[in-house]
Amino acid sequence: MQPPTVESTRMKRSGTLDFGAAARLLDAEPAGREDVRLEHSQALDRFLASVEKRAFRIAQMAVRDADDALDIVQGAMLRLAQSYGRRPSEEWKPLFYRILYNGIRDSQRRRSVRTRIFSLWPGSLRADEDGPDDPFEHVSDGAPDPSERLMASEAMQRLEQAMVALPARQREAFTLRCLEGMDVAETAAAMGCSEGSVKTHYFRALNTLRAQLREAW
Amino acid sequence: MNEQMTDLERKARETFDASVEALDAETRSRLNRARQAAIAELDTAKAPAWRSWAPVGAVAAALVAAVLWRVPGTGEAPQAQANGGAPLELVELVAEGEDLELMSEDLEFYGWVAAQAVESTNGVG
Numbered sequence: 068m069q070p071p072t073v074e075s076t077r078m079k080r081s082g083t084l085d086f087g088a089a090a091r092l093l094d095a096e097p098a099g100r101e102d103v104r105l106e107h108s109q110a111l112d113r114f115l116a117s118v119e120k121r122a123f124r125i126a127q128m129a130v131r132d133a134d135d136a137l138d139i140v141q142g143a144m145l146r147l148a149q150s151y152g153r154r155p156s157e158e159w160k161p162l163f164y165r166i167l168y169n170g171i172r173d174s175q176r177r178r179s180v181r182t183r184i185f186s187l188w189p190g191s192l193r194a195d196e197d198g199p200d201d202p203f204e205h206v207s208d209g210a211p212d213p214s215e216r217l218m219a220s221e222a223m224q225r226l227e228q229a230m231v232a233l234p235a236r237q238r239e240a241f242t243l244r245c246l247e248g249m250d251v252a253e254t255a256a257a258m259g260c261s262e263g264s265v266k267t268h269y270f271r272a273l274n275t276l277r278a279q280l281r282e283a284w
Numbered sequence: 285m286n287e288q289m290t291d292l293e294r295k296a297r298e299t300f301d302a303s304v305e306a307l308d309a310e311t312r313s314r315l316n317r318a319r320q321a322a323i324a325e326l327d328t329a330k331a332p333a334w335r336s337w338a339p340v341g342a343v344a345a346a347l348v349a350a351v352l353w354r355v356p357g358t359g360e361a362p363q364a365q366a367n368g369g370a371p372l373e374l375v376e377l378v379a380e381g382e383d384l385e386l387m388s389e390d391l392e393f394y395g396w397v398a399a400q401a402v403e404s405t406n407g408v409g
Contacts, residue, residue, distance in 0.1 A: 079373070101338045108323055108326055108327060110320065111322075115319045115322060115323070119319055120307055121304050124304050124307070137311070137315070139316060140315065141322075144321075145325055147322065148325045148327055149326075153325040165319070220303065224401055226296055226299055226300070241296075245289075245296050246296060246300040273290075273292065276296070284295055
């Protein structure tokens with residue numbers, strides 16, 4: 068839209084106003100802006116490509132359902148792009164994981180409410196056994212599904228089982244610090260807490276996991 | 285993480301990395317599509333709210349400057365008379381449809397127009 072309009076606008080100008088300077092401004096900026104936008108898109112694409120698979124596994128470990136995990140990761144990607152995509156790229160990682168964990172918590176909350184509601188319906192428990200109208204069909208039983216079992220190694224299954232037993236904040240600290248390799252400051256930003264809290268949660272998580280996995284590993 | 289990882293930390297990381305690498309093709313493909321959707325969203329993401337109002341403010345400033353210049357009793361600027369009354373041109377400029385379209389595209393330009401109008405009014409008053 069810019070070039071013809073710029074020209075037509077420029078034609079009308081005269082007198083004390085330096086319309087030539089304005090026209091040069093208009094001619095020069097759109098191309099520059101386009102470059103910046105493209106560069107930003109590519110940077111965000113690279114960032115998301117670098118974290119998407121790991122984020123999926125983290126979500127899958129937390130909600131025990133591949134479809135839910137995918138929804139959570141997709142939501143986190145969209146939210147990052149919509150709300151923070153134009154922020155400096157150094158801020159993306161903690162922001163992304165913060166959004167991801169918010170999504171995980173929302174999903175777990177929804178599932179908890181859904182399970183509670185269905186548990187008040189004794190009839191639906193019977194329907195569960197009967198067949199197609201099963202209201203629990205999509206509610207996870209907390210155990211890994213067959214494909215997940217095939218995919219995960221025995222060691223991973225043990226790690227997941229041990230992590231499930233951790234309090235949520237300790238699990239987050241362990242995941243971000245150890246599995247994702249984030250430093251204390253990044254982890255604190257992602258978890259929305261102080262660096263001291265991160266150290267405490269992480270220390271406790273390590274102690275618990277060490278005790279649980281000592282025999283298995 | 286620093287280099288001083290314990291055996292537990294190292295094994296946990298390696299185990300997790302292996303499970304990430306073992307993701308099936310369908311999941312990878314779905315993640316890829318989700319990423320593309322997010323990137324498309326970035327391209328269509330709205331500018332901050334203040335930016336959508338910036339052209340309105342700039343045009344308002346230009347109009348106020350033009351009106352002040354035209355109000356009887358405020359005195360007409362000799363230079364403005366000499367050049368045919370540039371602020372009135374500004375009114376024409378923004379009153380035409382095509383320029384209103386341009387207005388939303390080039391905020392800096394309209395900021396500049398407003399500044400020029402004020403400068404023109406002050407400089408000759």
